[in-house]
Amino acid sequence: MRVPFSWLKEYVPELESAEVLEERLAGLGFETDRMERVFHIPGGVVFARVLEAHPIPGTGLKRLLLDAGQAVEVVSGAPNARPGVGVALALPGTEVNGLRIGEKTIQGVRSFGMALSPKELGVGEYGGGLLEFPPDALPAGTPLAEAWPEEVVLDIEVTPNRPDALGILGLALDLHALGYSLVLPEVRLETENVPIPFGLRVEDPKGAPHFTLSYAFGLQVGPSPLWLQRILFACGMRPISNVVDITNYVMLERAQPMHAFDLRFLGEGIRVRRARPGERLRTLDGVERELHPEDLVIAGYRREESFPIGLAGVMGGAESEVREDTQAIALEVALFDPVAIRKTARRHGLRTEASYRFERGVDPLGQLPAAQRALALLQEIAGAKVAEGFLEAGNPKAPDPIPFRPDYANRLLGTQYPEGEQLAILKRLGCQVAGEGPYQVTPPSRRLDLRLEEDLVEEVARIQGYDTIPLALPAFFPAPDNRGVERPYQRERRLREVLAGLGFQEVYTYSFTDPAKAPLFRLPPPPWRLQNPLSPERSALRTHLFPGLLEALRENLALDRPARALLFEVGRVFGKEGDQVVEATHLAGLLFGEGVGLPHGEKLSGFPLLKGYLEAFLEQLGLGLRVEAHPFPFLHPGVSGKVLVEGEARGFLGQLHPEVQRALELPPVWLFELTLPLPEPAFRFQDPSRYPLALRDLAVVVPQSVPYGAVEEVIRQAAGPYLEGFALFDLYQGAPLPEGRKSLAFHLRFRHPQRTLTDEEVDQAVASVVQALRERGWDIRA
Template identity: 40%
Template sequence: MRAPLSWLREYVDLPAGETGRDVQAKLIAAGLEVERVEQLGSDITGPLVVGKVATIEELEGFRKPIRFCTVDVGQANGTGEPQEIVCGARNFTAGDKVVVALPGAVLPGDFAIAERKTYGKVSRGMICSGDELGMGDDGTHGIIVLSPEHEVGTDAIELLQLVDEVLDIAVTPDRGYCLSLRGIAREAATAYGLPLRDPALLDVPAPNSYGHPVTVADPSGCDRFTARTVTGIDPEARSPIWLQRRLQKAGMRPVSLTVDITNYVMLELGQPLHAYDRSRLDGAIGVRRAEPGEKLTTLDGTKRVLDAEDLVITDQRGPIGLAGIMGGADTEIADHGAAQGSTEVVIEAAHFDPVAIARAARRHKLSSEASRRFERGVDPQATSAAAQRAVDLLVLLAGGTAEAGVTEVVAPSGPRTIPMRADHPDRVAGVEYGRETVVRRLQEVGCDVYGQDELIVTVPSWRPDLTDPNDLAEEVIRLEGYAALPATLPKPPAGRGLTHRQRLHRRTGRALAGAGYTEVLNYPFIGDWALDHLGLEADDARRSTVRLANPLSEAEPALRTTLLPGLFAALRRNDSRGEHDLALFETGLVFLPTGEETNPVRLPVDRRPTDEEVAGLNAALPRQPRHAAVVLAGAAERDGWWGKGRPATWAEAIEAARTVAREAGVELIVRQDQQAPFHPGRCAALFVATGGEEVRVGGAGELHPRVVKAFGLPERTCAMEIDLDVLERAGTGAVQAPKVSAFPVATQDVALVVDASVAARDVEAALRAGAGELLESLRLFDVFTGAQLGAGKKSLAYALRFRAADRTLTADEASAAREAAVQAAVERTGAVLRGA
């Protein structure tokens, strides 16, 4: 909301020496977000005067139309002679009053005006447009043509109100009343301790039966509707300069007198208005919900299909406006300044349900100045005053006549009251304000306060955000000043550190980063399209998602059940920017509904929730395990002078899983598998042993080519995802430091021939069991297949390291342990010692 300081002073007698920055500081201290103060006209110096075009000579022989004009500027040029000016604009004629910058003037952008020879003539000044004076968009983009009543030689800087300060305020959703000069003036008056001249305090005639007929079929959607009629409007009347300039300073473009008046009143009082050409209305105005499939062409020229939840304004033909958002083209006010302009106008001032307006605006992707105000809450008591203000301006500026009829449809409603202890703000802020201060501050906000220790506070109609005692406490605290609140440090109980889950999360991130992965953070949202691209089956648990009631994007309306789509998007984005060797990881929550969630409970705001209430809230939440995931593409090791590099493969993805498992103190079990989104021949299922059984914790491998194509990833991209919570439960909770022995190691190699279907892990388990406690480690260092082994056979070569904790092993002890290991492998897996 842009608030010109000159306009603000109309309602509050601010000290004469107060600048815009002074007012900004006061409003910020009161809790408003004043982002900046714009200095209008600070870079303009005169002479800038009103002139009258005396003659116009068309210059020939140039590529574009050029005119040589003489302009009467009175005594402003010191001679009284007409000023000779060359101008290329064509939207003015002889006899028009224009704005002239004389030599010596400086316009915005440090544009100095001087005499100069151009197009064979000497130009002594410039005839100015609004853009050249920094006035904003006036809708014409041409020379400013003034009304005839302005005298020649008048100072145009003052006439056009070019010098001003404008407060640019970011209005938060709970302070919709500050989307008006009335609301901002109220805050300024309170901040300075000055009285407010409320522009809504007008004499309004009582409702009667002579006004334009109105029927409201949905009182819950529209609880107040006021209609007033003005006739005899001069169709050629234009908005005066002061009205146009206030609109421009507030960031709005002047359109026509009637539309400008409705916009002006909206900015002044915060009540959106709509004006109908009465000659285009067919019968009574109605308010109802739309019929499914009804259509309406709005003022922006778009034909819209209406929803059954939309509130619409109607006449006997059907919808003529989308209530609270935008009017229809069929009843649009014809432009003033033309003989066929509208001469009879019906003014609508209504109060609509904020939720209905907000949903309709999003449904139709149509945000307007009116909808911004309605969805934040508009003062329902201001409709009559806003309609009266618009009528008064139409009578004053357009020569109209206000009809005696006043239509007002009101749904019965009582004042809103909030009970609150007088010391509640004290207990919230930790400051002793006292009852008198609390009552005074609430009255400054506009509340009526009764009672002593137990207060009954009647909330003003323009503050729909005040609903609880804490809201009232916040008003007292902000007006007394946040700077007055004591700064105290919290005192956490001693002995509390990170949980096991938090420590594992941190260790996992450090381990993956140390292994060469780069961490990324993605939004926790997902769409059905991503699950389709992953190739998940219809009954896959990852397809069961939690839908958001108010998603940021229609493409991703649910909470993620897997980290992989977000990582794929990050990989694709970096690959498209020339980074082709990538290893990314993410740790974060996924959201898995169980179907047993309860309805959420609403927690109180005036006390700490009980354990039962917190438990009820948790019962409404889906299961939220923490996962870790990686994605790799390109080279795992690059080519260089040291030798040839190698590409990242599924083996790196599995090793990343082992890295994570080691941080949890868990030995990972890897088995061949077939599961989306991985390649069926290069997919591993990840398990851990816990509670006497194997529990699946994730999967790793090379992505299926269809998945790679669907997500636009590099060929042979690999990935891994693992459940950190299951690892934590299965782990020891601590990582054991390696033991360093003073005794030498004995290394024995063994090559075993087994069927191709035998898993290397099974052979490894047999060797470990047979070798006994002397075996320190074993490593598979070679896999060989060939015709000499026979069809369906493979050779697995292992390096076995033996060591005793208390002595140096003899060759016989090491050989015996090796033979025992081989014997176990033969018995369990049918292995044959190669070369035997």
């Protein structure tokens, strides 16, 4: 959005400079993409009035007689060159946009200078006609730079949640909240008690929740005053006429688009409805468009005949546009459904200043104030007379009050902002504050983003300045709730940490899926479709995570050929119960390839390896795993199991079905998917012992084929009741051990629960272990 500094300063006169403004806006959340200086008008360009315009026979040129403080004759090919308008005249010797203007003879006519278009003057992009001014805009011969000084324009980025900031007044109100004084434009409107000669019928109240029509007549259509054209050019818009320019000016001021219809082309009035099959409309850009039945249109009507005159919220029709001889208008100021406008604009490939604002949302109570502002300017600039009444359909609702607790704001932010200061900020933002403990804060209707208490807290922080928030996280943030249970995000973070520690890589896939691919994965059709999908491939909500993991694996295998892959994802899936959406969190994992680094040097793959990973994962969470054979349509019929965690059915584990594997052109792949949250492990607590440990080390030599579990079982059975625990700390193979043998070394921990063990008791327990091991034919290393 382009923000002329001089225009914003009219509402915020205390602004120091454009550079300070850039800094203030950045603190408010509006980053400046660029800052530029515009309107470098040369001193040799003066204001002149066209006195006469005579066609030059046999050419498309005209001989103009101008009053530039003295009579000046120039030749121009501009179609809008005519008597009674003011123009920008570059006198001989002036350099404009790298072109030096001189005296020359054109078609036998001596031309002393050049009447300029906006593009030639360097104030706009339009080069199809002269820059027009009212004939009395300035004294003839006045250097144009005196009334059109250089301007600084900031091009700022407005976030989607702040549609009110797409108007200069919205930015001024934010700056006012920082402490700047605010000067609001004064609206002086004189009305006449005359009947309104047209009707209004809104046949689609969902598409147009609020619609107003005002009546202005006695108009004198002509060029806009110089100050108004200067603002529009600075904002990147081309002035058209005073009536059209006023509607654009108020839109840029208040972020409320509006449109003026020439009353001669309305018939009996206006209907707001959906388009009918086969209807067509030629829009203001000159393109004849075939309308879609979902397009919201503004239509005129005569008796029962109805005809489109505008594409609601996007662009008006060419037939009903304001012309030079327009004398009466119906001024439309409305609130439209953002989704309907977005769809219409996209269907027709149109992106206008109006649609851009309607798509983001406009103030639901801002239509009448914006209409009054525009009518007052029409009265002042175009000599309009305004009817006292207006037509209105719809009754928009004011925002609901929001409970607000200053102490909660400080706890959430980790700050100590005084209560009075917080309330003062909200009031300067336009909020109404009532009650106390908690306060009831009603946000201004223009602030569509303020709906929760946390939104108000964010506003306090934004206006105070984010740099005033302590860098340390609030102490309560990572703490468990009052039941001592971890919050869901903490539990999910723990799951991610454990899986990453086991060697899995986390991926993120789309929550949206292609419903046509459901049969490919042997899944039922997704129950929920999007009304406005980004593409057909993302038009439904997913029901499982594993298809996304398979797609991710396939895309990576197409780029590279890794020996193995371990992937996982934690994400939302969507089901259906009755007519309700059921949302759940799933954890899914994928294995491709073999395991490495196992104790005995052998490699594992497939089902045993993935089951081992899953067991290790759940063991670190203090949970037990059991897998029971169970068929799943998307898993291999012979390698498919139901996963039970602490006895509760939580998902599946198995090999991808061969048909799915072939269709995706994948190697063998093994999968699991679990529903979260997992059961809570049993809470265990034991008082720390008052008695010391007795430690012993023991090394056992066994054949390489003997598993660790067999040695563990013998030690546990023979050590007696006081063995508190033991751990393997060394695995050794090689000389001086015989070939085919390995050594397992253990730390043994003994402790009596009620007294200190004697050395004799510990030695006797160790001797029992040694005897049991030797009875198995195993040796003890010295």
